[in-house]
Amino acid sequence: MNDIIRRALVGDREAQEECTKQGIVLPCPFCGGEAELKQLSGRWxxxxxxxxxxxxxxxxxxxxxxxxxxxxxxxxxxxxxxxx
Structure with missing residues (x-):
């Protein structure tokens, strides 16, 4: 896990924004599992x-x-x- 993701997971807003800009999907906040961005009929x-x-x-x-x-x-x- 890289530094920006670690910082995002501990609540660093700038790191969270940078992950979003880079298209990084953070792990699930409940189970810690992998998450994915899905397109659903032109919506997300x-x-x-x-x-x-x-x-x-x-x-x-x-x-x-x-x-x-x-x-x-x-x-x-x-x-x-x-x-x-």
């Missing part, structure tokens, strides 16, 4: 590949990716553990 959503969660459907892929990649920092204890 991001979904966890294990189907535990997804975004609503957007008319633009950047909005779907922004919704998925923008997340709060985990509780401090989890953030400390993620950095290990």
């Amino acid at each position: 959503a991001v979904c966890c590949k294990t189907h535990c969660v997804g975004t609503k459907i957007y008319g633009n892929k950047n909005k779907a990716l922004t919704a998925w990649n923008t997340r709060q920092a985990p509780p401090r204890e989890e953030a400390d553990h993620e950095a290990d």
Whole structure:
């Protein structure tokens, strides 16, 4: 996992925005599994590949990716553990 993704996962807004600009889909915030950007009849959503969660459907892929990649920092204890 590269540095920008690590920073995004611990709530760094600039890193989250950079991931979105680069088309990086962050892992699922619930299960940590892989997620994918999907086109659905000309509209877009991001979904966890294990189907535990997804975004609503957007008319633009950047909005779907922004919704998925923008997340709060985990509780401090989890953030400390993620950095290990």
